[in-house]
Structures are given as structure tokens and as C-alpha cells.
Amino acid sequence: MAKLLLVNARIATMRDGRCSMIENGGLVARDGVITSVGPMTMLNTARRASDVEVLDARGALVTPGLIDCHTHLVYAGNRAKEFEMRLNGSSYEDIARAGGGILSTVKATRAAGGDELRAQSQPRMDALMSEGVTTVEIKSGYGLDTKNELKCLRVAQSLASGSPVRVQTTLLGAHALPAEYKGRADAYVDLVCDEMIPAAAKQGLASAVDAFCEGIGFTPAQVRRVFEAARKHGLHVKLHADQLSDLGGAALAAEFEAVSADHLEHTREEGVKALALAGTTAVLLPVAFYFLRETRLPPIAALREHHVPIAIATDCNPGTAPCASILTAANMACTLFRLMPEEALAGITVYAARALGLSDCGTLEADKRADFVLWDLEDPAQLAWQVAGLKPREVVFEGKRRAAHK
Numbered sequence: 019m020a021k022l023l024l025v026n027a028r029i030a031t032m033r034d035g036r037c038s039m040i041e042n043g044g045l046v047a048r049d050g051v052i053t054s055v056g057p058m059t060m061l062n063t064a065r066r067a068s069d070v071e072v073l074d075a076r077g078a079l080v081t082p083g084l085i086d087c088h089t090h091l092v093y094a095g096n097r098a099k100e101f102e103m104r105l106n107g108s109s110y111e112d113i114a115r116a117g118g119g120i121l122s123t124v125k126a127t128r129a130a131g132g133d134e135l136r137a138q139s140q141p142r143m144d145a146l147m148s149e150g151v152t153t154v155e156i157k158s159g160y161g162l163d164t165k166n167e168l169k170c171l172r173v174a175q176s177l178a179s180g181s182p183v184r185v186q187t188t189l190l191g192a193h194a195l196p197a198e199y200k201g202r203a204d205a206y207v208d209l210v211c212d213e214m215i216p217a218a219a220k221q222g223l224a225s226a227v228d229a230f231c232e233g234i235g236f237t238p239a240q241v242r243r244v245f246e247a248a249r250k251h252g253l254h255v256k257l258h259a260d261q262l263s264d265l266g267g268a269a270l271a272a273e274f275e276a277v278s279a280d281h282l283e284h285t286r287e288e289g290v291k292a293l294a295l296a297g298t299t300a301v302l303l304p305v306a307f308y309f310l311r312e313t314r315l316p317p318i319a320a321l322r323e324h325h326v327p328i329a330i331a332t333d334c335n336p337g338t339a340p341c342a343s344i345l346t347a348a349n350m351a352c353t354l355f356r357l358m359p360e361e362a363l364a365g366i367t368v369y370a371a372r373a374l375g376l377s378d379c380g381t382l383e384a385d386k387r388a389d390f391v392l393w394d395l396e397d398p399a400q401l402a403w404q405v406a407g408l409k410p411r412e413v414v415f416e417g418k419r420r421a422a423h424k
């Protein structure tokens with residue numbers, strides 16, 4: 019059995035969302051799973067057996083592997099032209115209504131073969147991994163027909179093959195109405211429910227289903243149908259909820275016991291209460307807020323008051339968040355949303371795991387995956403304090419050491 023012994027570390031376990039440190043700590047992992055964590059004096063550090071690998075942290079800060087729980091990083095092309103249009107005064111919604119926005123990425127993504135799509139997406143995955151990300155959620159949503167949605171999910175899964183990163187895939191067929199269904203949104207929702215969801219479930223291509231509940235997306239009644247189909251196939255649900263307007267998305271997500279409700283800028287207190295009762299995690303996406311120059315803040319005080327767990331993610335996508343940096347998202351969660359660094363760090367570890375319905379990662383405790391990151395930092399708050407350019411010393415995936423990307 020492969021055993022890894024981490025010694026001389028300053029460990030932020032992130033248990034209960036807290037940064038409290040185990041100074042002079044250590045960790046034992048066997049076959050990729052943590053068996054114990056604690057002060058060095060309490061660990062069984064017997065290292066006689068020849069299969070024990072010792073990793074001397076030399077005083078490094080150690081955090082759980084970071085988790086990006088909301089990305090759309092599989093896409094082709096870019097939307098720099100639309101960025102220029104917005105700088106000239108068009109709004110994100112105007113561009114979408116004129117057939118640009120998500121649909122322009124759909125055109126480029128449909129045209130790309132699987133290998134090409136993978137080649138274009140790989141650098142975004144590499145960028146996340148270079149910051150200590152060990153688990154990434156990737157949504158489809160730029161295919162918008164069964165063949166292309168499944169292609170995107172396959173490409174997403176392929177980014178994990180031959181790589182130590184874990185990918186969780188989400189089917190986002192209900193992202194936008196493709197041009198060929200113009201004026202026939204309900205018929206498109208039939209396609210999502212009757213063809214895409216069953217095919218993705220049968221082929222093991224997705225563990226969750228998401229939808230964009232919005233004036234430029236799908237109505238709550240349509241989302242309800244998508245969620246019912248997801249439930250029938252045993253898939254988790256999550257929702258792009260209340261990003262640009264309040265359609266009651268948070269309450270709808272809660273009604274279906276969604277693992278997460280994401281964005282939430284326009285969510286009111288009733289929606290927050292519903293999330294709390296359902297145990298749904300709020301995923302905040304400050305990079306999209308920044309990039310769209312939004313002014314309406316998500317209901318942070320209410321989320322705290324009602325003890326809704328808050329996760330933070332990049333939303334990495336070409337339209338609203340061309341950003342493959344989880345630490346930038348953590349920094350913006352503090353600067354723009356006024357989260358405390360400890361909350362931001364919990365948002366990219368323990369609560370990000372929860373937003374994916376995963377219970378085997380996100381903290382450093384016995385029985386969790388031995389996914390952790392060594393940082394040459396004094397204070398864990400530096401992870402959210404520094405604006406860009408921070409890289410770990412080393413990342414360990416399931417107990418296996420891997421030199422950090424430089």
C-alpha cells in the first residue's frame with residue numbers, strides 16, 4: 019500500500035469552513051486517502067516501511083486542493099469583439115438578443131472537432147491546475163444539440179484523462195435557445211429532457227444538470243421540466259439563478275434540493291431562506307460581476323445570517339468571465355463582495371465541494387482524498403489578498419506528488 023507522510027507543515031484543514039491552523043502538523047495518507055491529520059506529536063510517524071514516502075513541508079502552509087465548482091471552460095473561439103461592443107455601449111443582453119453572446123460561441127464550438135476543442139480548452143485547465151486546483155466542474159452549454167452537447171461533455175472528461183485533476187461534468191443543454199429552435203423554446207426543452215439528459219445519464223457523461231433561468235434564457239416553468247427530467251435520471255441539479263433579474267430562481271433551485279444555486283445577484287431574502295432550508299449551497303461568481311460591471315450585489319448579509327454555505331468559482335467562460343484563475347475569483351470575492359479571506363478560502367475548498375455534492379474532498383481530515391497544496395506563505399489570508407501571480411510550491415493529488423506548473 020502506498021503511504022505518504024507529510025511532515026513539518028502548517029495545516030489549514032478548512033474543517034467547518036475555518037482557517038484555524040495546525041502548527042507543526044503532519045498528515046498521513048494511504049492509497050490516496052487521508053488516514054490522519056494533526057500535530058506531529060500525535061501522528062504515528064513510523065516511517066520504517068520501504069513504501070512510505072516522506073514529504074517534508076519545511077514549514078510550508080498546506081491547504082486542501084482548491085476546487086473550481088462552476089466553469090464553462092470547454093468552448094472554442096473568443097468573444098473579444100463583443101467585449102469591444104460592450105465598451106462602445108451595448109449591453110450583454112442586447113448582444114445576446116441580436117444573436118451574439120452564447121450563440122456566437124455555439125457557432126465556433128459546433129464547428130470545432132473534439133480534438134480541436136480539447137486543444138483550445140486545455141490551456142484553461144492547465145491555468146487552473148497551476149494555481150493548485152485539484153477538482154474542476156465543467157459545464158456543456160455551447161453545443162445546444164445532442165451531438166454537440168455530448169461532444170463537449172466528452173471533451174471535458176477527456177481533460178482529466180492522463181492528468182491527475184478530477185473533472186465533474188454538468189449538462190447545461192438549457193443554456194440558450196439555439197437559432198434553429200427560434201420561437202419554439204418548449205420544443206427545445208423537450209429535446210433537452212427527452213434526448214440530451216437521458217443520453218448524458220446513460221453514457222455517464224454528466225453527474226449534474228444545470229439551466230440558465232433568465233429573460234434571455236429559460237422560464238421557471240421550463241427549468242422545472244428540465245429538473246424533473248434530471249431527477250428521473252438520478253442526476254444532481256444546479257441553477258444559474260437570478261443573475262440579471264429575479265425570476266425566483268433561488269427558490270426554484272431549493273424546491274428541487276439543488277446542490278447549488280449560482281450567481282444570485284438579484285435573489286431576495288425569501289430565496290435565501292429557501293436555500294437555507296433546502297441545504298443548497300450558494301455559488302458566487304465575482305469575476306462575471308466584475309466583467310459585466312454589475313452593481314447589484316448578491317445578498318451576502320442574508321446568506322450569512324441564514325447560514326447558507328457560500329462557494330466561490332471562476333465561471334470561466336468567454337462571455338462574462340474569461341478568467342481561468344480561482345485565486346483571482348477569491349480575491350474579487352473579497353474586494354467586490356466584501357467576503358473575508360477565510361470565507362473566500364472556504365468558498366474554494368470545503369463549500370465548493372458541497373456545491374458539487376462531493377463529500378470526499380474540500381477539507382484535510384481523515385477519510386478525505388489526499389488532495390493538498392503546499393504554499394510558501396505565512397498567512398492563509400494571503401491567498402485571497404494577493405492580486406494575481408501566486409503559485410503553489412507543490413500540489414499533491416490523491417497522495418501523489420506532482421511538481422507545480424511554473
Ligand code: NIG
Nearest residue numbers: 120230306333335336337338
Ligand atoms: O455563467 N449566464 C449564463 N452563462 C454564462 C455566460 C455564458 C456566455 O456568455 O457565454 C455565465 O455567466
Ligand code: FE
Nearest residue numbers: 088090258333
Ligand atoms: Fe456560469
